[in-house]
Amino acid sequence: MLDGTGVVDDRSAEDTGSPVAELSLATAVELGHAWLQALFDRAGIRALFIKGPALHRHGLRPHRTSGDIDVLVDPAAFDELCDAVIGAGWRERGSTVLGRHMGKHSRTFLHDRWPCDIDVHRFYPGMLALPEVTFEHLWSRRTLMDFAHRDCVVPDRTGSFLILALHSMRGTDRQPRHEEELANLLRLELTPTERQDISDLARLTGSAETLAPVLSALGISAGDDASAVDPAQVRAWRERVDARSGAYFWISAFRRASIRERSQIVRAAVWPSAADLRLALPHVGTDLRSMTLARAARWGRGIRSLPRAVRAIRAHRRDR
Incomplete structure (x- = not known):
């Protein structure tokens, strides 16, 4: 009030x-x-x-x-x-x-x-x-x-x-x-x-x-x-816009991370924790079946978006 x-x-x-x-x-x-x-x-x-x-x-x-x-x-x-x-x-x-x-x-x-x-x-x-x-x-x-x-x-x-x-x-x-x-x-x-x-x-x-x-x-x-x-910032922006979603964000995070952090990123990409899943997808139920289906759906989206992400990264790497 x-x-x-x-x-x-x-x-x-x-x-x-x-x-x-x-x-x-x-x-x-x-x-x-x-x-x-x-x-x-x-x-x-x-x-x-x-x-x-x-x-x-x-x-x-x-x-x-x-x-x-x-x-x-x-x-x-x-x-x-x-x-x-x-x-x-x-x-x-x-x-x-x-x-x-x-x-x-x-x-x-x-x-x-x-x-x-x-x-x-x-x-x-x-x-x-x-x-x-x-x-x-x-x-x-x-x-x-x-x-x-x-x-x-x-x-x-x-x-x-x-x-x-x-x-x-x-x-x-x-x-x-x-x-x-x-x-x-x-x-x-x-x-x-x-x-x-x-x-x-x-x-x-x-x-x-x-x-x-x-x-x-x-x-x-x-x-x-x-x-x-910074030209590198411009390239990063264009890469992000062309890639649009999905796998690109995980690839980008992996590229930025230290050697020690990369294993954590891979684990989270493949099998996100229940806490991460609830933050990213708050509408998903908390039962095991709902979370397993949500994880499987993420894999599908990630796989479908992977070719576009790779093309964007390769295209803008040539601009350097």
Whole structure:
């Protein structure tokens, strides 16, 4: 529930003497934006709400209910914000073996009485400029949107365009909506001013190279990234986008790992623990039959995705 300042009151029903209404997902996302903005304001933390309902309001994708609240925070305040969220009664989602080895650009938080998650991002994948540089460029062009009668800070339409395009490019074969969202972006009618704005921000955030296929399809010339971008990061991005899912992530984790860690990765890939399986597939039952079937289904998906992963790795290895 909200208190008189527009902040969610985390006290239990027993504490307040009143019943607690079960929040719908859409309501939780709306109220969650307002609650987090109040948290930012009290702590003096700069953060932007990315993706989510703002994308529909910017006219970048059709309306749909988000399953979480995504926040891009000033990198210097990343740990401070995560601690504040935990201090308010949220708990961090655990990481699978694969997640720990692939590195984390964000931390996810859950709450027993909220149906949506909070994802706090240190940086945004595909924006290859230094995280603090990217954040400053997005922050400098921020705008306000009303959520639950509170002004919340979001990127402007151009910043949101870049974030959605990068998010859609990173989609997997198991998430066809990402392809639909990217197709919607490519059908947008952009003014010459908007095209120039997209080009400029792509260069400043180090995403001209990672977004090259999208910019080219829109007839936008971005030139070279304005910031120094590591070519290896560009190759890794393109490899990831081409491979899309499945076996690629395990191969990538294996390549990055030390000799000692590689046996753990192989074991987790072949026979994930019950804890890892529940984190990756929370809908799967906890009985032996359900978990065995889930593991078998993972093998099938992994085997089917292996040829594409190998082709992507080989193709981009030749680019070096």
